[in-house]
Amino acid sequence: MPTRTAAAEREASKEAYNAYLATCPSRQVLATLADKWVVLVMHALEDEPQRYSQLSRHIAGVSQKMLTQTLRGLERDGLVVRTVEPTVPVTVTYELTGLGRSLVQVVSPLKRWAETHIEVIRHSQAEYDLRA
Template structure:
């Protein structure tokens, strides 16, 4: 087996994981990462470990079922780890793994972009809706 350079390994991975292809596993990962609850939970855990109840308070509007499902998905993908401390009641803490921590700057940039540009997006939506309503679209 020949030794590969880092550039060769990156190129091989790029060819193996092309998200434009329907069957590519990276497309499923992009689906997960683009979920609003995943991005909000990731941002909430960026400051450090949290208990389930803390996450539920921080991520306003998420149902118990959706938060549980989101955390399980993130744990399965290696983004979050779950630690159970036997006590009464049982304490469960969630924290980002190193893989999840690598993702934080990207997700925080997207969150910041959305917050900064929301007025412009709302104006574009209103202009589009007005145009569509008048039959210009």
Template sequence: MATRTAEERRRAEREAYDAYLASCPARQVLDRISDKWVSLVLNALGDGPLRYSGLSRRIAGVSQKMLTQTLRNLERDGLVSRTLTPSVPVRVDYALTPLGESLLPIMHAAKTWAETHIQEIHAAQSTYDQNPPRP
């Protein structure tokens, strides 16, 4: 019986993840990145580091509570870094980590797709609403 190296065991464990299974931890990641505020924050930080106030101005409609919660979750997940600069007042900058940068092309593509196809979505919704399916 051949023994496996630690790297082979880790690779087998990674391959065992299946997001279709309720117990798969990858579902937590999918839940996180499917949030609209997460998408907008990651896209905004894709242009470079921003202060909290810069993010708040850039992302119209986000409440202080949601922006703070989103940033904390992204920092916890290792997607965003928070840097404090001692000054008066204290300066806090948020930036994408390398892990966050690896997710940026996907988030940017989803944002671009939504912006490109919104008229088609509205037309489909209008058609559906005029002729809803019958039970």
């Protein structure tokens, strides 16, 4: 079997992780990031670790099921760490990992962009709906 050069390895790696390809595993990451609860949970954890109840109060409208699923998914992906403290009752906190901190730098501006441009978007939607 011929040996590849370092440049050929890098090129093969780029091709292997091309999100435009249906088989690319990075599509799952993009699907995760497109979830509104992921964006909101990540942003809520940006400044400090929080308990489940704090997150639940902070993120209006999230169901217990969705918050639990979102936190488990983020933990599985290595973006959030769950710490259980042996108190009575047990205290569980959630905190961003280093990888999560690097991602929050991307998702926090997305949240702010949505808040900043919502009126323009709503206006465009209303105009579109009138034409449809």
